[in-house]
Amino acid sequence: MDLTPVRGCRDFLPEKKIARDAVIEKLRRVFEAYGFNPLETPALENFEVLSSKYAGGDEILKETYKLTDQGKRDLGLRYDLTVPLCRVVASNPRMTLPFKRYQIASVWRDGPIKAGRYREFVQCDVDTIGAKGMIADAELIALTQDAFDSLGMKTFIKINNRKLLDALLLKAGVPSAKQPDAILSLDKLAKIGKEGVRAELFERGVEAKSAEEILAMFDSFAKKGNDEIIDKLASIVGAEDAGLKELRDVMQYCAAFGVREDFVAADPSLARGLSYYTGTVFEAFLTEGAITSSIAAGGRYDKLVGAFAGRGEDMPAVGISFGLDVIGEALADGTKEKKTVVRAFVIPIKTGAAAAKAAQELRRMGVPTAIDLNDRGVSRCLEYAAKEGIPYAVLVGEAELKQKSVKLRDMASGKEELLSVAEAAARIKSTFCSR
Amino acid sequence: MDLTPVRGCRDFLPEKKIARDAVIEKLRRVFEAYGFNPLETPALENFEVLSSKYAGGDEILKETYKLTDQGKRDLGLRYDLTVPLCRVVASNPRMTLPFKRYQIASVWRDGPIKAGRYREFVQCDVDTIGAKGMIADAELIALTQDAFDSLGMKTFIKINNRKLLDALLLKAGVPSAKQPDAILSLDKLAKIGKEGVRAELFERGVEAKSAEEILAMFDSFAKKGNDEIIDKLASIVGAEDAGLKELRDVMQYCAAFGVREDFVAADPSLARGLSYYTGTVFEAFLTEGAITSSIAAGGRYDKLVGAFAGRGEDMPAVGISFGLDVIGEALADGTKEKKTVVRAFVIPIKTGAAAAKAAQELRRMGVPTAIDLNDRGVSRCLEYAAKEGIPYAVLVGEAELKQKSVKLRDMASGKEELLSVAEAAARIKSTFCSR
Numbered sequence: 001m002d003l004t005p006v007r008g009c010r011d012f013l014p015e016k017k018i019a020r021d022a023v024i025e026k027l028r029r030v031f032e033a034y035g036f037n038p039l040e041t042p043a044l045e046n047f048e049v050l051s052s053k054y055a056g057g058d059e060i061l062k063e064t065y066k067l068t069d070q071g072k073r074d075l076g077l078r079y080d081l082t083v084p085l086c087r088v089v090a091s092n093p094r095m096t097l098p099f100k101r102y103q104i105a106s107v108w109r110d111g112p113i114k115a116g117r118y119r120e121f122v123q124c125d126v127d128t129i130g131a132k133g134m135i136a137d138a139e140l141i142a143l144t145q146d147a148f149d150s151l152g153m154k155t156f157i158k159i160n161n162r163k164l165l166d167a168l169l170l171k172a173g174v175p176s177a178k179q180p181d182a183i184l185s186l187d188k189l190a191k192i193g194k195e196g197v198r199a200e201l202f203e204r205g206v207e208a209k210s211a212e213e214i215l216a217m218f219d220s221f222a223k224k225g226n227d228e229i230i231d232k233l234a235s236i237v238g239a240e241d242a243g244l245k246e247l248r249d250v251m252q253y254c255a256a257f258g259v260r261e262d263f264v265a266a267d268p269s270l271a272r273g274l275s276y277y278t279g280t281v282f283e284a285f286l287t288e289g290a291i292t293s294s295i296a297a298g299g300r301y302d303k304l305v306g307a308f309a310g311r312g313e314d315m316p317a318v319g320i321s322f323g324l325d326v327i328g329e330a331l332a333d334g335t336k337e338k339k340t341v342v343r344a345f346v347i348p349i350k351t352g353a354a355a356a357k358a359a360q361e362l363r364r365m366g367v368p369t370a371i372d373l374n375d376r377g378v379s380r381c382l383e384y385a386a387k388e389g390i391p392y393a394v395l396v397g398e399a400e401l402k403q404k405s406v407k408l409r410d411m412a413s414g415k416e417e418l419l420s421v422a423e424a425a426a427r428i429k430s431t432f433c434s435r
Numbered sequence: 436m437d438l439t440p441v442r443g444c445r446d447f448l449p450e451k452k453i454a455r456d457a458v459i460e461k462l463r464r465v466f467e468a469y470g471f472n473p474l475e476t477p478a479l480e481n482f483e484v485l486s487s488k489y490a491g492g493d494e495i496l497k498e499t500y501k502l503t504d505q506g507k508r509d510l511g512l513r514y515d516l517t518v519p520l521c522r523v524v525a526s527n528p529r530m531t532l533p534f535k536r537y538q539i540a541s542v543w544r545d546g547p548i549k550a551g552r553y554r555e556f557v558q559c560d561v562d563t564i565g566a567k568g569m570i571a572d573a574e575l576i577a578l579t580q581d582a583f584d585s586l587g588m589k590t591f592i593k594i595n596n597r598k599l600l601d602a603l604l605l606k607a608g609v610p611s612a613k614q615p616d617a618i619l620s621l622d623k624l625a626k627i628g629k630e631g632v633r634a635e636l637f638e639r640g641v642e643a644k645s646a647e648e649i650l651a652m653f654d655s656f657a658k659k660g661n662d663e664i665i666d667k668l669a670s671i672v673g674a675e676d677a678g679l680k681e682l683r684d685v686m687q688y689c690a691a692f693g694v695r696e697d698f699v700a701a702d703p704s705l706a707r708g709l710s711y712y713t714g715t716v717f718e719a720f721l722t723e724g725a726i727t728s729s730i731a732a733g734g735r736y737d738k739l740v741g742a743f744a745g746r747g748e749d750m751p752a753v754g755i756s757f758g759l760d761v762i763g764e765a766l767a768d769g770t771k772e773k774k775t776v777v778r779a780f781v782i783p784i785k786t787g788a789a790a791a792k793a794a795q796e797l798r799r800m801g802v803p804t805a806i807d808l809n810d811r812g813v814s815r816c817l818e819y820a821a822k823e824g825i826p827y828a829v830l831v832g833e834a835e836l837k838q839k840s841v842k843l844r845d846m847a848s849g850k851e852e853l854l855s856v857a858e859a860a861a862r863i864k865s866t867f868c869s870r
Contacts, residue, residue: 001483001745003526006510009477011523014536015472033798035805038452042555043478043512043541048436066512067502069545069554075441075500077478088446091438096822098808101449106478110504119504131808135791139808142795193671256788258795285635310436331450342470353691356570360577360693363468370470373533373566373574387531388823390740 008110008119012127015339016328023103023151023327027124030147031102034139036126039101041084047074047218054084054307063111077108081125082304082319084241089129089317090309097130116293116326127319129305134246137280137300138253140320144284144296145263147322154328155295156263157284159250160270162277162299164243166234168268171236172213174206180275182206187271190245190292218269226251227268246279277301280318289331291330296322339389343428346371347381349397358396358406359420365425369394386411392428443545443554450774451763458586459539462559465582466537469574471561474536476519478543482509487741490518492710499545512543514530516560517739518752524564524752525744525790527777532565539759551728551761563756564740568636572715572735573688573733577753579719579731582757588765590730591698592719594685595705595733596720597712599678601667603703606671607648609641615710617641621649622706653704661686666699681714693754713737715753731757774824778863780818781806784832793831793841793856804829821846829856 005011012020028038051061078084081103089099092369104124118184126143128136141157148155162183169179171309185200192200194215202209205302217236221229230251247266254264272281281299285292298320305315344367348355360373372381386395395407400418408423408424409416418428437846463473463655486496496866500512508826514517516538526533539559561578563571583590597618604614610637620635627635629650636646654673656664660858665686668679690698707716716734733755740750779802783790794806805825807816813830820828830842835853843859845853854862 001487001743002481003484003522003743005477005483006479007504007506007508009479011477011519012475013523014472014474014525019477020475032460032803033778033801035775035780035803037449037775037777038456039449040447040452040455041444042440044444044543044555046437046441049438052436065502065504067500069500071442087438088448092448096819100805108479110741120479128808133808133810135787135806136808139806141851146798181688203506253787253791256791258792274840281470282568308436308438340470340472341467345470352570356688356691357693363581366468368467368470370535371570373563373568373571375568386529 006119008113010118010120014341015337018338018341019331020324020328022237023324024124026150027104027147027322028102030143030150031124031126033146034100034126034143035142036100036102036128039085039088039103040105041078041081041088041103043077044075045078045084045087047076049087050076050079050083052083052308054276054304060109061271065108065110079109080107081105081123081321082127082301085125085127085129085319086305086308086317087342089305089315093309096195099129099135100127100363101129101385118325120170122324123248124322124324127317128321129315129317131318132302132316134249134280135253136316137246137250137282137318138257138259140298140318141250141254141264141282142257142259144320144322145259147296148284148426151327151331153295153327154287155284156265156287157282157296157323158265158267158270159247159280159282160267161243161247161250161261161280162272163279164237164241164268165271166249167237167243168217168240169210172217173210177230178204178206181230182214183271184273184275186269187273189218189269189271197347197387206392226261230291233268243279248282272297272299276304278302286330289330291326294323294328295326295330296320341368342370342388342390343367343432344369344392344394344424345381345388345390346394346396347378347385348372349378349395351396351398351401354401355396358400360396361421362394362425365422365429367425367428382409382411391431392424394424432433441554443548445553445555446534450772451777453773453776455759455763456767458759458766459557459559461585462539462582462757463537465578465585466559466561468581469535469561469578471535471537471563471578474520474523475486475540476516476523476538478512478541479510480513480519484522484743485511485514487518487743489521489711489739490780492548495544498544498793500543500545514544515542516540516558516756517562517736520560520562520745520754521740521752524740524750528631528744533571534564535562536564537561551764553760557759559757559759560754561757564750564752566753567737567751569684569715570688571751572681572685572717572753573692573694574755575733576685576689576699576717577692578696579717579755579757583719583730586762586766588730588762589722590719591700591706591722592717592731593700593702594682594715594717595702596678596682596685596715597707598714598786599672599676599682600706602672602676602678603652603668604645604649606852607652608645609649613639613641617649618706619708619710621704622708624653624704624706631803656703661696661699661701664703666707668703678714685715707732707734709738711736717755721765724765726761728761730761730765731755777804777805777823778802778824778867779804779827779829779859780816780820780823780825781829782813782820782832783807784813784830786831786833786836789836790831793829796856797860797863800857800864802863804859817844817846826866827859829859850855 279300284296300318393409510539712734714735719731735753
């Protein structure tokens, strides 16, 4: 029998899972600090919902795990958390707005497996539904800065606006009908380079002159500061362009929220692949290191929820998604993995009941504690504690009990002290932050 | 388009999800206090693993969601967390033992939908692999007591031993070959009553005389104290019976761990349906209230991991699984649902940037804070905060700013106070326990 995990899926043993949970806990704290509430939706969705023309599109549908239940219903595993969110909002028309929610959960895509790409992976999504002003977009950028700060990661965020990008394309002579196609190509600029984009634009029927003009425009923005870029954009599309105005608004609100100036980089070439974005788009990156792919990304999608609801009207929506795997990968270099949550290992020396009692006292005082379950001798117990990376051993023997004490052994230094259980608990707790 | 969740699956909107997360957090704390480490495994498993003859059995396999990936691999959604655990342990032969892990995750069963039964539901499993002594079983019972105590639930746990049950059956004249079948029937005693069990035993070819004898035995244990039951068992199977000895050991270790005497109830009729149990079995119940089904259950399964590994030898294993839904249901009566995690709603009164700054200060000081994103007037903002159940509004106007203050409004009493942002944060934080 093949005991490896399903292709593209992973087991996370404690040493990986502890680090993963710590990242999730930090993200949750920031998400909740910003007033976002948790939401849970099923892993299974009706295939009709996943394949709605307003949803993820053909590319993603090809990678969707499809199945049928015993009642012959067509189901699929969700490929993102945005479609379920739209379904929930569309099916709850009496919901109080704005609805600010976060969801941290697995999604599945049966796609090619590359470095850093898996078939089951966790997304951490934060979305505001029902707020049309750019303050909502800026709030998410402030949240993103705080989230990465809390993880100790040096990052910045590129922002752009789809309306502005459309206006630029129009200026370059790309007609409206060709703009969604052109955006899909431009989204790959970082990945396939100018030559690649030029070729793709040509294939998609964008005139060579227009393609050159766009690429030249993008070149002219490179390495410019935000103010310069905004001025330049105003000179191309006019200061009153709706998209440019939104971009300026977002940046103003970012300043109000105390976002660092160097955290935000206006980038008129930023496209984002998904077709459902309607305004602001953003994508966060590490400022240094080997990982060049984005570590969080999102934008405004004012038409998606309304489309799901089958009602004509727009429902303002803006969101960002954090990639847990890429964050974990970025952090893995810097942080020491913890093999265990256990802080104390109780070793009974012919004192079964008394040792069990000491373990229970430590647990009640908030020290994650294990006790020898295998009736091993002291030295084999110490070996186990060392191997597991447990920082303290607590020896409970007759001699210690006579003094109403236990022997606390610092596993790193080997130093031993005779202490009461309460003193031992206090000592151990002083060395770690309880959750 | 049908926007309801997939049949048998559920959306958890914030008011439900917040309560659910709180239960999970409390369970996690107790699991970790007892030295169990977190594990994550994929939702998808190879169908070969799920359908192994050592796994859940035919009944559960009929309810397994099956699917095929693009590489034509047969996959299934996991129906429990025990099979993935066995796979992980079997595939990591160098693992340090004992391996104590917990996993809190969704499982899927495409079965009949009844009250309290869903097709996607969360299991909270705690297992110790590699400890053969009854101290490991007792530790899980102590953990179960602490877990329910921490949730404020009044519960008790029935315990029995499969070896002992086999010995009783043998005494009643049920041959070894018929014992697994008989156990499946006896497991239903509470559900289908004596008449039902009698009929089933007959159908399964157990002699009428033996059936009567077993049921009479079980009757004779009813309403007896633990000591009396142990004595009576000793008189039937002999004091040296291996199963009885294990049961006594578990109870002695429970006492050492400080488990309350009235928390543990020896119940020689307790069977547990799954065939893989080899020793201790236990099942926890509420002491009062309408819910009579078990709220946690488990036992020892010393042969399962070894079977997965394809190695002949046993691998000691004991575990317990908490049902998140039934716990949530039991708690729902007693506790007030929280609609939101947000503790403060900042209302700008023509003071955009200053209000945003105040919101950021509150957030940094650990107060989950929302700010008006819709440019609404004060009274509509207060309405929103009230509707959402946010306990405090923070009004930021010119008049307040001149005094370097904000106006903190207690939404319940309507009382307003002029405070600095730091004072407001302290006031709000004094009313809730931060995670």
